[in-house]
Amino acid sequence: MPDTPHDEILRLRAEVARHEDLYRRKHAPEISDYEFDRLRDRLQELEAAHPDLAGPDMGIGDDRIEGFEQRDHAEPMLSLDNTYGREDFGAFVERLRGKLPGADLRFVVEPKVDGVALSLTYERGELVRAVTRGNGFRGDDVTANILLIPEIPRRLAGAPDLLEVRGEVYMRTDEFARLNAEREAAGEPLYANPRNLAAGTVKLLDRAEAARRRLSVVCYGMGACRPAAFSTLADLNARLRAWGFPTSDGFRLADGEEGAWAAIQELDATRRSLPYPTDGAVVKLDRLDLQARSGATSKFPHWAVAFKYPPDQAETVLRAISMQVGRTGVITPVAELEPVLLAGSTVSRATLHNADEIARKDIREGDTVRIQKAGEIIPQVLGVVPERRPADAAPFDFEARLRELGLDAARHGDEAAYRLRTPSRDVKVRRLVHFASKHCLDIDGLGDAVAEQLVDLGLVDAPTDVLSLKPEHWALLDKFKEKSVDNMMAALSAARSRELWRAIHALGIPNVGMQTAKDLARHFRSLDALAQSRLDSYVVKRVGKKGQELKAYDTVISGIGEEVAKSILSYFSDPNHRDWVEAMRKGGLSLEEAAAATATSAAMAGKTFVLTGTLPTLSRDQARDLIEKAGGKVSGSVSKKTDYVVAGEEAGSKLDKARELGVAVIDEAGLRKLLGD
Numbered sequence: 001m002p003d004t005p006h007d008e009i010l011r012l013r014a015e016v017a018r019h020e021d022l023y024r025r026k027h028a029p030e031i032s033d034y035e036f037d038r039l040r041d042r043l044q045e046l047e048a049a050h051p052d053l054a055g056p057d058m059g060i061g062d063d064r065i066e067g068f069e070q071r072d073h074a075e076p077m078l079s080l081d082n083t084y085g086r087e088d089f090g091a092f093v094e095r096l097r098g099k100l101p102g103a104d105l106r107f108v109v110e111p112k113v114d115g116v117a118l119s120l121t122y123e124r125g126e127l128v129r130a131v132t133r134g135n136g137f138r139g140d141d142v143t144a145n146i147l148l149i150p151e152i153p154r155r156l157a158g159a160p161d162l163l164e165v166r167g168e169v170y171m172r173t174d175e176f177a178r179l180n181a182e183r184e185a186a187g188e189p190l191y192a193n194p195r196n197l198a199a200g201t202v203k204l205l206d207r208a209e210a211a212r213r214r215l216s217v218v219c220y221g222m223g224a225c226r227p228a229a230f231s232t233l234a235d236l237n238a239r240l241r242a243w244g245f246p247t248s249d250g251f252r253l254a255d256g257e258e259g260a261w262a263a264i265q266e267l268d269a270t271r272r273s274l275p276y277p278t279d280g281a282v283v284k285l286d287r288l289d290l291q292a293r294s295g296a297t298s299k300f301p302h303w304a305v306a307f308k309y310p311p312d313q314a315e316t317v318l319r320a321i322s323m324q325v326g327r328t329g330v331i332t333p334v335a336e337l338e339p340v341l342l343a344g345s346t347v348s349r350a351t352l353h354n355a356d357e358i359a360r361k362d363i364r365e366g367d368t369v370r371i372q373k374a375g376e377i378i379p380q381v382l383g384v385v386p387e388r389r390p391a392d393a394a395p396f397d398f399e400a401r402l403r404e405l406g407l408d409a410a411r412h413g414d415e416a417a418y419r420l421r422t423p424s425r426d427v428k429v430r431r432l433v434h435f436a437s438k439h440c441l442d443i444d445g446l447g448d449a450v451a452e453q454l455v456d457l458g459l460v461d462a463p464t465d466v467l468s469l470k471p472e473h474w475a476l477l478d479k480f481k482e483k484s485v486d487n488m489m490a491a492l493s494a495a496r497s498r499e500l501w502r503a504i505h506a507l508g509i510p511n512v513g514m515q516t517a518k519d520l521a522r523h524f525r526s527l528d529a530l531a532q533s534r535l536d537s538y539v540v541k542r543v544g545k546k547g548q549e550l551k552a553y554d555t556v557i558s559g560i561g562e563e564v565a566k567s568i569l570s571y572f573s574d575p576n577h578r579d580w581v582e583a584m585r586k587g588g589l590s591l592e593e594a595a596a597a598t599a600t601s602a603a604m605a606g607k608t609f610v611l612t613g614t615l616p617t618l619s620r621d622q623a624r625d626l627i628e629k630a631g632g633k634v635s636g637s638v639s640k641k642t643d644y645v646v647a648g649e650e651a652g653s654k655l656d657k658a659r660e661l662g663v664a665v666i667d668e669a670g671l672r673k674l675l676g677d
């Protein structure tokens with residue numbers, strides 16, 4: 001049955017909210033900007049057609065997360081509307097002409113840098129803070145990490161009393177490649193793309209790690225400027241350069257719609273040789289007085305727009321379709337391609353998503369296919385080029401291929417994916433490794449090699465089996481002498497007292513990563529409550545003033561929409577998984593969020609801590625955990641509201657700032673005392 005507009009609006013709002021959160025807070029988008037815009041446009045269209053069904057304005061998203069002080073912007077930081085194609089761009093200029101009749105429209109055209117928007121506040125020429133966009137009005141104070149970028153001037157000669165310099169923090173393509181090469185060498189999973197890594201780095205609380213990843217910045221605008229000092233963007237650009245700010249190499253001025261269009265085309269021809277990836281141009285009115293006259297919506301200025309270039313595409317031969325088995329036993333078909341150059345890199349594999357997708361597009365081995373990369377990292381197969389199909393190409397039989405490969409898989413309910421009916425050895429090993437990994441139960445010493453042995457010896461089938469292993473079982477493992485057995489038993493006993501979110505993450509619920517696991521733990525407070533949750537625990541219909549059900553929905557837990565909710569429900573509907581929960585309980589895990597009241601110590605409750613330098617025995621994460629468990633808060637930067645700065649070796653500017661503001665400085669021993677150790 002087709003969706004009613006009401007259903008569709010509910011679904012779209014949940015999806016838009018989820019993708020906003022993935023992009024802005026988790027730095028791990030699942031869809032391209034283009035796909036996101038399409039969702040948002042469709043929602044807007046529906047809400048305009050059915051105002052009675054519309055929900056509240058969804059804003060421009062929000063990047064604020066725990067651990068940072070928040071700061072107001074003196075002038076709001078808006079986002080930009082996107083345009084695609086000549087006509088769409090023409091409509092933007094037309095609207096602008098309507099708002100500014102008779103004005104000469106001179107535009108600045110610049111590459112759109114894909115990073116994180118940043119506002120640098122200078123008071124009487126001194127850099128006082130760096131703040132992210134946040135919700136547009138209030139953002140996170142990320143000064144500590146931004147100070148790691150040496151190109152940002154700390155002091156400006158002859159500056160206005162107050163100046164907010166606006167720009168974008170990004171990661172250069174070569175720096176991204178360098179960091180990924182290191183990850184690859186260490187056998188760690190690769191970072192997805194430079195934008196997400198830049199966004200993650202700006203919000204990193206581990207300063208040493210942040211310092212290792214070199215960020216860059218480009219400045220292209222301003223917020224508040226008191227007293228007024230500039231009349232055009234060209235003016236501002238020249239001054240920013242003179243002060244030493246990195247500005248855009250691609251900055252150009254263009255007259256009228258035709259001039260701007262020509263500049264957009266020119267930029268398209270040169271953009272691939274820029275040191276950062278860019279998929280668009282930003283076009284903005286040069287004159288600040290005209291900008292002010294044209295105004296803004298709640299999200300976008302009328303005087304500027306982003307133009308998105310069509311994604312890069314190529315044609316190549318699909319040599320074969322292979323099957324990839326994921327940690328949860330999900331099978332993903334992969335296109336093995338004749339290598340081809342696309343958007344500056346050689347592509348030899350692309351995702352085919354699932355069996356339905358292959359059938360719908362009638363993709364066959366031997367076909368010539370059209371592939372595309374649009375911001376996402378893994379290229380997509382758009383479809384086949386029918387006239388180049390070899391005469392002997394047969395329709396792809398997904399199930400027959402699974403049988404040939406010896407993969408016994410089936411589909412559950414309305415899931416698109418095939419999943420192994422009984423987990424393979426490899427799946428058992430990988431889910432055990434995940435279960436024991438650092439961001440799950442953190443079972444020290446249980447890595448790949450040990451997991452393989454446990455599975456091969458038949459000691460572990462479900463990952464939770466590991467909790468009930470006795471010393472005599474461990475002694476069966478290769479090279480496990482008494483000492484290693486003792487260590488393992490100690491590691492397991494430590495794992496039993498881990499927090500609820502770790503147990504949730506360890507279960508390996510599809511679509512539930514670490515952040516979502518934390519959100520779920522905070523909300524449900526016990527694994528039983530989570531296992532018993534229903535769809536309306538996540539998405540609820542909005543109720544009007546008179547108690548009538550409005551045709552709009554709310555997500556109960558920010559960022560968790562229908563898709564994740566369904567994934568959780570489907571997971572716990574499997575009796576095996578319910579057994580896992582029982583096994584965890586029998587294995588001695590508490591499966592409840594430590595009650596704040598009992599854990600909180602009076603000395604710690606509500607206090608704000610800032611960590612700096614290297615502590616003698618505690619890692620940043622451990623110190624943070626201890627503080628939070630005791631009811632304290634950890635922030636990334638020192639302010640008057642900070643109660644304690646915990647300083648270790650090589651403490652940097654935070655320590656200076658603490659002294660300057662007269663904030664109490666303690667060491668690890670001091671922290672332990674407060675914790676009642």
Ligand code: IVH
Nearest residue numbers: 078079080110111112113117168220282301
């Ligand atoms: S001007 C009112 N210029 O792209 C906002 N923004 O998708 C005026 N961006 O919010 C922004 N490169 O974070 C401008 N050369 C450039 C840019 C740029 C990247 C970012 C910025 C903006 C976002 C919109």
